[in-house]
Amino acid sequence: MGRVLALFRPYRARIALVTSIIVVSAVVALASPLLLRELLDHAIPDRDVTLVTLIALGMIAVAVVTNTLGVVQTWMSNSVGQTLMHDLRVAVYGHLQRQSLGFFARTRTGEVQSRIANDIGGMQSVVTNTATSIAQNATTVAATVVALFLLDWRLALFSLIILPVFVRIARKIGNERRKISTTRQKLLSELSVQIEESLSVSGILLGKTTGSSGVLTQQFAARSDEVADVELKAMMAGKWRMASMQISFAIMPALVYWFAGITIGNGSALTVGTLVAFTTLQTQLFRPTMQLLSTGVEVQSSLALFGRVFEYLDLPVDIDEPIAPTLLAREDVWGHVRFEHVEFSYADASRPALSDIDIDVPAGSTLALVGSTGSGKTTLGYLAARLHDPTHGRITIDGIDIRDLPTAVVADLVGVVSQETYLFHASIRDNLRFAKPDATDAEIERAARIAQIHDFVVGLDDGYDTVVGERGYRFSGGEKQRLAIARTVLRNPPILILDEATSALDNSTERAVQTALDELMVGRTTIIVAHRLSTVRAADRIAVLDGGRVVEIGNHTELVDKGGRYADLVHASGDSAHNDVSESVAA
Known part of the structure; x- marks a missing residue:
């Protein structure tokens, strides 16, 4: 993981700027439920038209600011991600260019193509979105948790008690998907090799002149079936557990209302506005929490791809440039x-x-x-x-x-x-x-x-x-x-x-x-x-x-x-x- 994080080091200034935008956006977004509490507890009951108008304008301003910042942040994060992908592709390609003829005599062309196309291509969503997604969701979660405790510490503890269980479940799902991803990339590599070899001019000529086109199609169908099977496994891995987590998050607002009604007596300072604001914040908390857990699962799955790419980057160079080259015109x-x-x-x-x-x-x-x-x-x-x-x-x-x-x-x-x-x-x-x-x-x-x-x-x-x-x-x-x-x-x-x-x-x-x-x-x-x-x-x-x-x-x-x-x-x-x-x- 440390080596993966090191890939982002050259872009830390731009990532810091993106993170700043994320923090500002997250803080601004927290104003909406607080404005809602003020609207329900004071502005509407007091029939204060001026306050109602200001709160409504504030809610509109929050929506405009957060969405504008979201577009800017998306552009900047994707720009960093695509630049990193470009650098990684060029690094792998350049390193392979430095390999001796013996390496390519031992390695099938389709395998090399698969590492550059399938493996690096499969990393794109992780590289492009993961860093900003983690920063955005972690910031939102942290700010929301603080706001929940400020509203009512008892409801906050009740709402957050199940989070450690979900983190453990997400880690298990990530490990499972990582193993499937390793198998998936190997099968995709073999499929690429067969396509490259059998659909080249030489491969087509051999297949037609030996009457083996049908056999090649059968072999391709068998490999494609294996790929389809493992793709299905990859898509379904942990789906039931993730669904149970989403169900739990969905019913938490109802449980909060129940908990508030049972444990908080008539003498409590808890108001309707506070309760509505709390459940609104709670909904805002669960969405980034699920995204954060899903991102963790994606990172775990993508480690297999990073491993395959690093394997090529770590290949020793048989023919390297001299440290002190002799100049010869x-x-x-x-x-x-x-x-x-x-x-x-x-x-x-x-x-x-x-x-x-x-x-x-x-x-x-x-x-x-x-x-x-x-x-x-x-x-x-x-x-x-x-x-x-x-x-x-x-x-x-x-x-x-x-x-x-x-x-x-x-x-x-x-x-x-x-x-x-x-x-x-x-x-x-x-x-x-x-x-x-x-x-x-x-x-x-x-x-x-x-x-x-x-x-x-x-x-x-x-x-x-x-x-x-x-x-x-x-x-x-x-x-x-x-x-x-x-x-x-x-x-x-x-x-x-x-x-x-x-x-x-x-x-x-x-x-x-x-x-x-x-x-x-x-x-x-x-x-x-x-x-x-x-x-x-x-x-x-x-x-x-x-x-x-x-x-x-x-x-x-x-x-x-x-x-x-x-x-x-x-x-x-x-x-x-x-x-x-x-x-x-x-x-």
């Missing part, structure tokens, strides 16, 4: 990359993915990485882009450990073109400009020409304003790959990581993409995760990986003459630059 970068005794292990792996990798990649040269599935080729390439950090050893650019550079600088220096090309559901122009938001149309066109995709784009009806569709499914693999290359051209990084950029393409498409890559590689340090020999043969150096270790290194001719592992790969591929490497070297 783009124009001063040569692009000399060195892996110095690098080791790396995935969190859930039983053995290291890479062991003692020691490779020097001079500026402007090309290094190709080949090896069997699971040999560590892609992992090594991603380490150079700082998508992971090595467990031991270091990776340097021009002698500077990349962990000493700001992550934005590493991203600016190292461009990655992967086999899995991702395009946003936006226009071609917007997808390319994502790499360089201030890029001009001329720069976009030049990048597209270098990537050998300009002629294709201008041939479309909407040209560069053509919407690519979700994940670019309107285009072929080669077209998407060349768009990704154009995006990298716009960034103009001095270092390139090509992660099997042509492995999934047919020979004719590969040649077009390879031409684009050749244009891109000119004058840049390039590390190629290889699947086909077409790019391997031309590399300055080739590193053969096996079991996370470098077993051979040299150029094509040297390694073939050596007659080792690489020579076997060449032989298995038919010694052709355009044939696939055998299945044993697929990554």
Whole structure:
């Protein structure tokens, strides 16, 4: 609870102002029953027209002031709540952006979306209304209790004796709803995951091509039924107990009249006006008391949501900004990359993915990485882009450990073109400009020409304003790959990581993409995760990986003459630059 309250700390000045408005409104509202007592005990019996008029005007003024202050208070409290919600969403999103690639490989996208949308969204009413509701109702309750005792202490004690019992009941209801809320959010998360996975373009394509659409619908119906069941439980939790409390509050005025008639004799100073004013105040007391108890129940229920959000905010950051970053201007970068005794292990792996990798990649040269599935080729390439950090050893650019550079600088220096090309559901122009938001149309066109995709784009009806569709499914693999290359051209990084950029393409498409890559590689340090020999043969150096270790290194001719592992790969591929490497070297 302390951590939840800490969320409101940056807004304490505005909350203090809201609280002041609440206090003033509560005090002003107490004037109505007191004016009513004066009206019944003096103004009407004494036929004092002037006093009746003044009291009536006073009651009108109280209504105008309290309602006006209520509108102002509602605006201010909602403004604070929405600002806090915004900050919380951004904090979670920003923290997730700092997570390594490994986190997202382990976590389903729908689960992440559910934390941001469902969990934070579910907290909205609590965050927006709870603080002011507690302050408003607590102030009203406190002021009303004081007024009740001032009117008649005996009636006040009689009216308040049952409140501790109701507080205990409300706490029990809150604990019950908190448990249900935890289950509810888990089920909603699973439902979001299924929606995200099965209703994506890939999910729909898989469902239709395998005839599984009916099965997916049945699975969704089963999960939706579970959600509906737990939602009903959440709505009904404690309803009977809350109803009994409301019934008790509703009959209290009658009990007060009974108590007054039985215990207070004819000699009592209690007047009709006092009794009516008391029961009016009593009614005003029970309403905020019920709201206060209900708010306590809501807070208890929402703690499960806060817990899930804090769980993400507490995730350790695998790749963090350096405390004392090294400044490195783009124009001063040569692009000399060195892996110095690098080791790396995935969190859930039983053995290291890479062991003692020691490779020097001079500026402007090309290094190709080949090896069997699971040999560590892609992992090594991603380490150079700082998508992971090595467990031991270091990776340097021009002698500077990349962990000493700001992550934005590493991203600016190292461009990655992967086999899995991702395009946003936006226009071609917007997808390319994502790499360089201030890029001009001329720069976009030049990048597209270098990537050998300009002629294709201008041939479309909407040209560069053509919407690519979700994940670019309107285009072929080669077209998407060349768009990704154009995006990298716009960034103009001095270092390139090509992660099997042509492995999934047919020979004719590969040649077009390879031409684009050749244009891109000119004058840049390039590390190629290889699947086909077409790019391997031309590399300055080739590193053969096996079991996370470098077993051979040299150029094509040297390694073939050596007659080792690489020579076997060449032989298995038919010694052709355009044939696939055998299945044993697929990554």
